[in-house]
Amino acid sequence: MPQKESVAASFLFPELNRPINSLSADDRRATAAQIFLDPRNGRLPRTLVNRIWQRLMGCGIVENVDEMDGEPWNPELLDWLASEFVSSGYDIKALISTIVQSRTYQLPAVAHKGEPDKQYSFRGPELRRLTAEEFSDAVASVTGEWHAVPNRGGSRPRGGPLSISGSPVDGAGVRPATAAAAPARVVAPAAPQIVTPASIPPSNFSRGWRIPGSSLERALGRPIRDTVYSTRDTQATTIQALELVNGETLTHWLWRGARAMLGELPAEPVSLYAKQTTLNRGAQAPFDIDISKSSKLYLIVQDSLSTAPDKAAPVWVKPELIGPNGATPLTALKPLDTAGVRAEAAAPAITGITETDVPVLRVKLASVVVYDIAGKGFTKFKAAPGQETVVLGQGENIQARFFVFDQKPSMDRLVPPKPETPIAPGPTVKTVTQAVDRVYWYALGRAPLPAERRIAEAALRTPGKAAKPSADGLADLLWSVMMTPEFQLIR
């Protein structure tokens, strides 16, 4: 738009203008707020009410919601809702409650047939598509498999230059007594409490909107937070469908989801040690953990949003196994798989450590290194996270998470979430019939028709195991049902 001259600050509608005390941002903001809330200005409540109506009903009383100077199809309704909204003290919850409890909202949905025009007459809520977050929540509530939002609460410990010897043990996880004995459990470990090191607090299962958008949600139209979107595009697109058909996010989710429903998710062991740290800030505190009952050790390093991941050269510093005959350096043992190990180098310098010739295990930034220690009588494992000294530029850092497990970890749940889910999962599904009923009732809110049942049951049956549903079959059934318009469109 052409820019010619500057004008004095004023509101779009001159009759509502108020004098501004000063041009400071605070004063201008305060004046704007007064204008918006001016009882002579009916725009704010009408605009808000109209938007919420549009969200719930699919079509605004004024459509389009960005252009409130358009003609409402029912001015009295808009006025009434707006005035109720103002008298309630702008209570959005009350407004939603009013709308959804109305018979209007509860009418059967009708199909949207292009832009409403002057002849628009209300026949019922518009048929609309699940939003990205609704889709995520629906998948989670059908399968009982929720995503967890990392708990970043609290300040991250800042590492300073520490001396390796004599510093306090930090970050050792206390394993709950019941965890080892706990059966393979579904979404949440059955342990009554999970004590994890303070540096990685447990994550929380949450509804979709709390969790940063995945590529799946972005494809389904979830906008980016700091760009202005006043309405969402809900049209189905090829990119979207590609994500649904092909994306790792949904595929993996349903892989887990199906197993969660059947109680077949692999156990989720708790780490013996877990630590999130910025490696380039200095030496890391060592840990000393009990491994007297362990037969294997899984040493895991993961990137945690480093800005210079390619400069990461993580190491496990002075890794030692303590046994009846004293200390054995970990490097004396051969790992089961060397893929995560970097080649040995002569005496690398370690960030924050002035000693030379410190024995280290050099690993890759993302690595899982496994040692078999069965029958060797080791009781303790001592080491510290570390990073080889590299030159980092301004703004570059290396952040990583270090874990030690003694059972094969579930890579999706290295940090165990708290067990509570937004909606309690249904009981474990045991038979093919139960599984089909669960999918249809939970996903579509109805029983399968006989023809649907036949197809669905056939997909779940594994030859020779009549009653027990196949997990892959269940994942495929979930996917197939979730791809249908009946699931994705809200009636």
Next chain:
Amino acid sequence: MNTEEKRISSLLARRDFLSVTSAGALAALLGREPQLVRAETKPTADCVIVLWMAGGMAQTETFDPKRYTPFEPGVRTEKVLSTFPAIDTAVDNIKISKGLERIAKVMDRGSLIRTYQGPDLGFILHSRHQFHWHTGYVPPQSVAVPHIGSVIAKTLGPKNPTVPPFIAIGQNMEIGGESASIKAFHTAGFLGTEYAPFLITDPQDAAAAVRPPADLGSTRFKSRRKLYEQILAKQPVYEYGGDFQRESLLRSMDSADRLLTSPSAKAFDLSLEPKKSYDVYNTSRFGQGCLLARRLAEAGARYIEVTTEYIPFRYWDCHQDGHTKLTQMKQTIDGPVSQLILDLEERGLLNRTLVVLASEFGRDAITEGKVGKEVRDQANTPDVMTQPVHYGMHRHFTAAGSVLMFGGGMKKGFVYGKTADERPCTTIENPVPLEDLHATMYNAMGIAPSQFFVTEKRPVYITKDGKGKIIRDLYA
């Protein structure tokens, strides 16, 4: 009027509210359809490849070399204009910087603009300038403005229906503090997700994007599709059957399926490239991205962008040790960029493919921002260079930057714009603001710079105020 009505009327003054006149002239322009304005000249390109030098490519170290001053402790920073000597190119009067020998050999295939001028946005933040470059608008905007790739995809549609029209290669979206601003322009904005970029962060993973997920395997992928069709067929038909949302949902599933099973999907798979060719491109992820771009251009993508990737203080964004870092960056781009031009030429595609190599701004060792309007420095540059880390162009310079344009109807072996030979090496002839660069690119694609979209009842032009000037001199 009953009591209730009175209350409403006094409280809200509805009459006033409704009497506000609507913007009459624009009211007719509801909807998001582009107001197509055809270019006056015939299109000279039907595909664009943008090679994005993210982070501010120092022009005096690449395509606009000035007097070379070798490093020695004690050299005054103000004396250093280029840290590399200039080299000859295939074109007599064009010299570029050492380290770009292979690009030098293909300079007779394209045009070189030396006077791109970034906008004056005050304190310099790369992602804001990148947002501006890719959308034509300075952030933040009150409407979600689309990426140039989305504009082209929306206006021209896909070239091949089984290949996504807009593919963006190489940018990781989680880069720390500036992530949100990077995401903010990788979007189709108000044009809708249909025209959003198909993002491929790592070219090595591209094949996976169009291949059944690893968890699934191709046999199950097919059987699952069959199950879906059966379930769909047996679902009760509701009263809304035939409705367009339902149709579009099913159609989108079909077109995804078509892409996944079409021969075009092979274009995504770099492992199908002969090793000899692959090796030329394999300098880095950017290099692999150039190869992927070539394969996708062959398959019929409309707009492809390959970035060296923006991460604050990495790659082209050097605030110290610039000479060393740029030596590496030049190794990264020299082979792949030149090979891309040669490959497109050999396949007869260069004539109709416009390849644009650009960056958000240039760099200088002294001046931060615009000449005469300098802003707060972001690099500590000593007056005298004592260590090699001081040697380089560590400040952001928006008064001149280089852009390469190959193919797509552009002149061959041509230089446009002139910069001063002494500091500040600013534009002295033919400045090229972004809207003119975009106008030239759009026009080559047959889109007039005055085209606009209407959103929220106002026109959003694809170039600033619809007035981007086509640089006719650049056309062959």
